[in-house]
Amino acid sequence: MKKFGYVAAIMMLAVLTIAPGAYAKKDKGASNNPPVPSDVYAKYDVNTNGVLDLSEKDVIKADYAKDPSNPLLKPFDINNDGKLSDDEISMIPATKTADAPKEKKHKKNK
Ligand SMILES: [Ca+2]
Ligand SMILES: [Ca+2]
Numbered sequence: 001m002k003k004f005g006y007v008a009a010i011m012m013l014a015v016l017t018i019a020p021g022a023y024a025k026k027d028k029g030a031s032n033n034p035p036v037p038s039d040v041y042a043k044y045d046v047n048t049n050g051v052l053d054l055s056e057k058d059v060i061k062a063d064y065a066k067d068p069s070n071p072l073l074k075p076f077d078i079n080n081d082g083k084l085s086d087d088e089i090s091m092i093p094a095t096k097t098a099d100a101p102k103e104k105k106h107k108k109n110k
Contacts, residue, residue: 035095039072050094057089 037045044056044063052060061084064073068082076088 033097035097038093038096040076040092041094043072045094052089052092057086060084060089 037048037050040060041050041052044060045052046056046059047053060073064070064077064084065082068074068077073084076092077084078088078091
């Protein structure tokens with residue numbers, strides 16, 4: 001049973017080591033997860049600065065003009081004119097924290 005005590009001590013140590021991180025998680029909440037770029041940003045924010053730059057917007061506009069049924073971009077063509085205006089592009093969310101429950105793809109470390 002001495003062995004058990006040893007293992008228990010190590011586990012206690014592990015818990016104590018991990019605990020501060022757990023508390024920090026509670027305090028900061030969502031900020032612990034890096035923001036997930038929205039599908040549009042994942043594809044078009046080429047330099048991943050979290051902003052659609054002019055050249056990146058141009059690519060979006062060109063892509064949408066080529067394929068107005070593009071399921072990625074169509075939802076943002078608010079007035080359904082087959083083009084994405086700057087206003088419409090500005091409505092595209094940069095991240096998809098809103099639908100965070102879809103985190104199943106994320107494999108957690110054991
Ligand atoms: Ca960018
Ligand atoms: Ca439009």
